[in-house]
Amino acid sequence: MSVSIAKQGYSLGHGHHEDAHEQVIYEETRDMRLLGFVLFLCSDVVLFSAFIFAYIYLRTTVAPSWPPILDGHQLPRLDTAFATVNSVVLFGSGVTMHYALENFKHAKLRGFHGFMGATVVLGTLFLCGQGYEYAHAQIGGWSGNIFGASFFTLTGMHGFHVFAGVIYLLVLWYQASRGVYTQERYFGLTAGTLYWHFVDVIWVGLFFLFYLW
Amino acid sequence: MATLAPGVKTGPYHAVLDHIHPEPTSFIRKYIFSIDHKVIGYQYMITGGLFFLIAGLLAELIRTQLLSPNGAIVTAATYNQIYSMHGSAMIWMVIIPLVTGGFGNFVMPLQIGARDVAFPWLNLAAFWMFPVAGIILFASFLWGAPDAGWTEYPPVSLQGPPGTSMWCAAIFLIGISSTLTGINFIVTIYKMRAPGMTLTRMPLFVWGQFGTAGLSFIATTALAGALLALFLERTFGVPFYDPKHGGSPILWQHMFWFYSHPAVYIMILPVFGIISEVLPTFSRKPVFGYKMIAFSTVAIALLGFSVWAHHMFTSGMVPWLQLPFMIITMVIAVPTGIKIFSWMATLWGGSIHWTTPMLFATGFLITFTCGGLTGFFLAAVPLDYHEHGTYFVVAHLHYVLYGGSVMGLFAGIYYWWPKMTGRMYNEVLGYWHFWLTFIAFNGTFMPMHWLGLLGMPRRVALYDPQFQFWNVFATISSYVLAGSMLIFIYNFAMSFRTGKVAGPNPWGARTLEWMISSPPPYYNYKKIPAVLATPYDFGNPLPYIGLEAAAGAEEATPTAESHPVPTY
Numbered sequence: 019m020s021v022s023i024a025k026q027g028y029s030l031g032h033g034h035h036e037d038a039h040e041q042v043i044y045e046e047t048r049d050m051r052l053l054g055f056v057l058f059l060c061s062d063v064v065l066f067s068a069f070i071f072a073y074i075y076l077r078t079t080v081a082p083s084w085p086p087i088l089d090g091h092q093l094p095r096l097d098t099a100f101a102t103v104n105s106v107v108l109f110g111s112g113v114t115m116h117y118a119l120e121n122f123k124h125a126k127l128r129g130f131h132g133f134m135g136a137t138v139v140l141g142t143l144f145l146c147g148q149g150y151e152y153a154h155a156q157i158g159g160w161s162g163n164i165f166g167a168s169f170f171t172l173t174g175m176h177g178f179h180v181f182a183g184v185i186y187l188l189v190l191w192y193q194a195s196r197g198v199y200t201q202e203r204y205f206g207l208t209a210g211t212l213y214w215h216f217v218d219v220i221w222v223g224l225f226f227l228f229y230l231w
Numbered sequence: 232m233a234t235l236a237p238g239v240k241t242g243p244y245h246a247v248l249d250h251i252h253p254e255p256t257s258f259i260r261k262y263i264f265s266i267d268h269k270v271i272g273y274q275y276m277i278t279g280g281l282f283f284l285i286a287g288l289l290a291e292l293i294r295t296q297l298l299s300p301n302g303a304i305v306t307a308a309t310y311n312q313i314y315s316m317h318g319s320a321m322i323w324m325v326i327i328p329l330v331t332g333g334f335g336n337f338v339m340p341l342q343i344g345a346r347d348v349a350f351p352w353l354n355l356a357a358f359w360m361f362p363v364a365g366i367i368l369f370a371s372f373l374w375g376a377p378d379a380g381w382t383e384y385p386p387v388s389l390q391g392p393p394g395t396s397m398w399c400a401a402i403f404l405i406g407i408s409s410t411l412t413g414i415n416f417i418v419t420i421y422k423m424r425a426p427g428m429t430l431t432r433m434p435l436f437v438w439g440q441f442g443t444a445g446l447s448f449i450a451t452t453a454l455a456g457a458l459l460a461l462f463l464e465r466t467f468g469v470p471f472y473d474p475k476h477g478g479s480p481i482l483w484q485h486m487f488w489f490y491s492h493p494a495v496y497i498m499i500l501p502v503f504g505i506i507s508e509v510l511p512t513f514s515r516k517p518v519f520g521y522k523m524i525a526f527s528t529v530a531i532a533l534l535g536f537s538v539w540a541h542h543m544f545t546s547g548m549v550p551w552l553q554l555p556f557m558i559i560t561m562v563i564a565v566p567t568g569i570k571i572f573s574w575m576a577t578l579w580g581g582s583i584h585w586t587t588p589m590l591f592a593t594g595f596l597i598t599f600t601c602g603g604l605t606g607f608f609l610a611a612v613p614l615d616y617h618e619h620g621t622y623f624v625v626a627h628l629h630y631v632l633y634g635g636s637v638m639g640l641f642a643g644i645y646y647w648w649p650k651m652t653g654r655m656y657n658e659v660l661g662y663w664h665f666w667l668t669f670i671a672f673n674g675t676f677m678p679m680h681w682l683g684l685l686g687m688p689r690r691v692a693l694y695d696p697q698f699q700f701w702n703v704f705a706t707i708s709s710y711v712l713a714g715s716m717l718i719f720i721y722n723f724a725m726s727f728r729t730g731k732v733a734g735p736n737p738w739g740a741r742t743l744e745w746m747i748s749s750p751p752p753y754y755n756y757k758k759i760p761a762v763l764a765t766p767y768d769f770g771n772p773l774p775y776i777g778l779e780a781a782a783g784a785e786e787a788t789p790t791a792e793s794h795p796v797p798t799y
Contacts, residue, residue: 054349057417058414060448064453068453068455068456068489072456075482076477076482162470164477
């Protein structure tokens with residue numbers, strides 16, 4: 019090991035053995051990355067909040083009626099039943115991701131691979147469901163009116179996050195199968211899980227705002 | 232807990248602080264794509280300085296146009312583009328990158344006793360977004376620059392030239408850079424302080440960076456959302472802002488000011504930090520009310536989020552909302568006043584050394600206070616009805632941004648110049664620079680107060696002949712202001728050639744960065760020192776342990792790889 023550490027003029031709280039020292043450096047780096055990653059997710063929440071604010075503002079203070087009237091026709095509400103099924107798919111992928119991480123922590127690699135695969139499949143299924151919904155939504159298209167604008171922009175941004183998340187999970191899965199992570203050092207998987215839960219939480223808000231309100 | 236002596240606690244020891252990256256040897260990795268926070272700091276300052284010159288020339292074009300009421304230097308359409316670009320560039324490409332990326336990068340890790348920021352590669356990426364964003368912004372002149380002012384209110388910005396979309400892209404990119412820097416700085420300050428440096432032992436400049444980092448990573452993505460929506464509406468016709476398609480231009484104003492009011496504090500909190508370093512050093516006195524200055528920084532940052540709509544009193548907002556926004560805006564004067572009075576009390580009875588940074592810091596106190604007071608005027612709803620959209624607003628914002636941020640930046644650059652280069656500048660030229668700046672600044676912007684009160688609208692290429700005298704006065708003053716920059720550039724250029732060698736601590740300052748050689752070595756500290764108290768107790772022994780041991784003791788050496796431990 020080529021680690022060369024400045025010896026402090028006072029005693030350290032940790033052992034001087036190099037492995038122990040390595041572990042300390044790992045843990046401190048991990049804590050820093052965790053904080054940084056959580057802050058990144060917070061700023062991403064603000065990005066969504068900006069568009070959610072726009073949607074609420076347009077719907078409550080600008081639109082005379084909701085759903086709006088386009089060319090003399092009252093636009094229909096969105097298909098709540100289908101979206102509910104699709105939401106269950108996404109939330110299910112959150113559950114499988116949780117178990118993937120738990121299995122990895124306890125070195126149950128078969129379970130890890132199974133749940134990881136399930137997460138990726140469910141995430142992809144959700145995206146297909148969203149594509150189907152986009153094709154069948156009768157709300158005048160993306161650039162037709164403020165309903166379409168806020169719906170397609172917000173769910174599109176969320177869908178992009180899910181898409182990026184699926185790619186991200188595939189990379190993590192590949193790395194895990196190459197043996198990059200160990201049961202002591204698996205911060206990458208923690209970050210991936212956090213990101214996936216973040217995508218779920220955003221969807222809870224969007225589901226309420228577009229389908230139940 | 233590492234114990235130094237019985238009963239003296241220094242807080243947790245962070246092994247990660249001791250990690251040293253290998254020093255790069257190739258030119259490109261050393262000077263172009265460096266991950267060293269000091270090099271990145273210089274890069275921000277050089278890039279921001281160049282953009283400052285370009286945006287300053289745009290300002291001189293504006294002033295030249297206004298020499299005559301029927302100014303015919305440029306057409307009205309070009310004039311719109313020039314003032315829009317001047318404002319956008321000065322705020323996003325000059326002041327914000329300089330106060331956070333420039334001074335934050337160079338000074339903050341040194342002041343907390345760290346070897347680098349938490350995520351050096353992220354820092355590198357954030358820096359390189361900056362020149363790219365600047366080039367996109369200035370290149371928009373080729374296709375027709377944005378012409379709706381730096382605020383780009385729709386529907387005018389929806390009909391603006393193609394460069395408006397490039398403006399969106401450029402500001403979006405610099406916003407990402409600013410967000411990443413904010414995240415990086417929060418983690419650095421929170422996790423990488425030297426042992427014993429508790430939050431209330433941090434230098435006040437670090438507090439300023441802490442507040443600003445919090446504002447940037449929360450607020451900037453709100454602007455990103457607004458810009459994305461504007462871009463989508465301009466490019467694909469997705470209706471958010473256009474009333475013709477059911478959108479609302481007021482929506483943009485809410486989203487824009489939710490970022491852009493905190494941006495005012497992003498631009499000023501680090502400068503407050505600079506002033507809080509310069510004043511005690513040259514008064515040879517502990518800073519008055521350390522904790523009050525530190526906590527008022529946080530108070531300003533928090534309150535800054537809840538006042539954005541005071542920019543919109545005349546935009547047709549719900550009337551009952553105006554009162555709370557007016558009151559909270561005025562409440563911000565309280566923490567700001569705490570700072571101003573604490574600084575004055577720091578000067579009181581001090582042994583004052585009139586160096587150039589000290590002159591700029593005291594000049595800042597005067598001009599910034601003037602700007603703060605006119606802000607109080609503008610916050611009052613009835614007065615705002617009269618002053619909104621006039622030159623009074625232009626005067627106010629230049630008093631806080633030029634008289635505040637830029638004067639503070641000058642104080643900072645004169646203060647840390649010996650640390651950055653290892654050489655002194657010429658003090659006499661520094662005096663000339665200060666006095667010309669101070670007089671010409673007031674000459675340029677003071678008349679705008681009464682021009683605005685008399686009803687001269689901002690952002691108009693032609694004006695009523697009755698305003699000509701004070702416009703000519705302001706323009707001539709602005710030429711002197713630009714001329715004073717030549718002294719500044721000459722002074723620092725000569726400093727490289729003939730400047731006296733500064734030594735580690737030419738000012739007798741007490742924060743950590745002055746304890747090591749100038750310019751600092753690649754690893755900053757041979758040993759990470761332990762910190763026992765705030766740095767400002769002039770007259771007491773220095774509160775650092777471990778620095779003295781550095782000379783004879785075994786030195787820190789870099790690792791062969793940049794990450795000795797796999798940290799996935």
